[in-house]
Amino acid sequence: MITTDMIVVAAGLNGGxxxxxxxxxxxxVFVATQAVVEEEPSFPDEVRVHFGRDVAPLFFGWSVPAEPxxxxxxxxxxxxxxxxxxxxxxxxxxxxxxxxRSRTFGRIPIGLTANPIGDGxxxxxxxxxxxxxxxxxxxxxxxxxxxIAGRIAAQAALRGRTRREDLAxxxxxxxxxxxxxxxxxxxxxxxxESLSDEGIDDxxxxxxxxxxxxxxxxxxxxxxxxxxxxxxxxxxxxxxRLLPLLALLDKHIAARTCGNPVxxxxxxxx
Numbered sequence: 001m002i003t004t005d006m007i008v009v010a011a012g013l014n015g016g017x018x019x020x021x022x023x024x025x026x027x028x029v030f031v032a033t034q035a036v037v038e039e040e041p042s043f044p045d046e047v048r049v050h051f052g053r054d055v056a057p058l059f060f061g062w063s064v065p066a067e068p069x070x071x072x073x074x075x076x077x078x079x080x081x082x083x084x085x086x087x088x089x090x091x092x093x094x095x096x097x098x099x100x101r102s103r104t105f106g107r108i109p110i111g112l113t114a115n116p117i118g119d120g121x122x123x124x125x126x127x128x129x130x131x132x133x134x135x136x137x138x139x140x141x142x143x144x145x146x147x148i149a150g151r152i153a154a155q156a157a158l159r160g161r162t163r164r165e166d167l168a169x170x171x172x173x174x175x176x177x178x179x180x181x182x183x184x185x186x187x188x189x190x191x192x193e194s195l196s197d198e199g200i201d202d203x204x205x206x207x208x209x210x211x212x213x214x215x216x217x218x219x220x221x222x223x224x225x226x227x228x229x230x231x232x233x234x235x236x237x238x239x240x241r242l243l244p245l246l247a248l249l250d251k252h253i254a255a256r257t258c259g260n261p262v263x264x265x266x267x268x269x270x
Contacts, residue, residue: 004120004157005120005156005157005160005162006120006121006122006153006154006156006157006162007120007121007122008121008122008124008149008150008153009023009121009122009123009124009127010124010125010127010146011127012106012107012125012126012127013025013026013029013107013109013126013127014127018123018127022118023113023115023116023117023118023121023123024113024114024115025109025113025123025127025128025129026109026110026111026112026113026128026129027111027113028109028110028111029079029107029108029109029110030058030059030076030077030078030079030107030108030110030136031076031077031078031079031081031082031083031105031106031107031108032074032075032076032077032083032105032106032107032108032136033074033075033076033083033084033087033103033104033105033106034072034073034074034075034087034103034104034106035072035073035074035087035091035100035101035102035103035104036066036070036071036072036073036100036101036102036103037070037071037072037073037091037095037098037099037100037101038069038070038098038099038100038101039069039070039071039095039098040068040069040070040071041063041065041071044065045065046064046065047062047063047064047065048062048063048064048094049061049062050062050063050075050090050094051197051200052197052200053196053197054089055075055086055089055090056075056076056077056083056086056090057077057078057081058077058078058192058193059075059076059077059078059136060075060076061073061074061075061086061087061090062074062075063094070101071095073087073090073091073094073095074087075087075090076108076136079107083105087103107126108126108131108136109126109129109131110129110131110133110186110189111129111133111182111186112128112129112130112171112174112175112179112182113127113128113129116128116170116171116174117164117167117168117170117171118164119162119163119164120162120163122149122152122153122167122170124142124145124146124149125138125142125145125146126138126142128145128174129182130142130144130145130174130178132181132182132185133182133185133186133188133189134185134188134189134192135185141178141181141182144174144177144178145174145177145178148170148173148174148177149170152167152169152170152173
């Protein structure tokens with residue numbers, strides 16, 4: 001039998017250990033699936049993103065380089081849907097006849113858990129919702145909070161003070177480190193989910209301008225998206241380019257929230 005003063009739960013969305021300690025994992029999740037296919041990307045760092053209600057409702061599909069000669073193709077959908085048929089459709093459309101080496105399934109948490117600490121226990125990573133809500137990526141955020149969890153767990157164990165109230169600094173420290181980025185991602189996700197397929201197409205068309213793309217390439221940081229509005233705000237030469245985009249967003253969001261979609265399509269009906 002093994003005894004310990006502190007447990008750091010990094011078991012993903014497997015709620016067994018968390019529930020034993022009366023902790024809660026994130027309540028909102030997306031279900032994801034990914035296939036590794038025998039396909040050499042056109043470029044070593046090529047990443048493709050696929051949007052559409054018939055592709056990956058409320059999320060997106062992706063294809064990214066894996067090991068040499070192989071590509072990872074995947075997507076995520078809301079939990080009430082089965083992601084497998086959506087992935088089959090994506091593979092058929094973009095990788096017809098390509099050999100599939102392996103398939104994996106998983107879940108992506110959206111938003112921080114409300115209860116990441118208990119007596120002698122901390123949740124970290126996916127178990128605590130340390131994931132970027134817009135992209136579903138968790139390596140950067142999980143690594144940051146993992147260091148915080150290790151430090152606070154070690155200090156608590158050395159002091160012999162491991163009750164829940166002794167660990168109260170943990171969620172506060174994680175919030176200082178990634179909370180702003182998570183909240184920005186949640187707001188961006190709400191915006192994405194409010195758009196129709198036509199609205200998403202219009203947004204990307206509005207962004208497809210050399211000046212904007214050059215600027216985003218220079219200052220964009222996928223791990224710090226919340227800093228992007230501040231960078232844009234001080235780049236006055238881009239304001240004229242962004243005004244049409246704001247008008248488009250207002251148009252499509254208003255159409256959805258008023259119950260009068262801008263356009264009805266097969267994709268929107270799924």
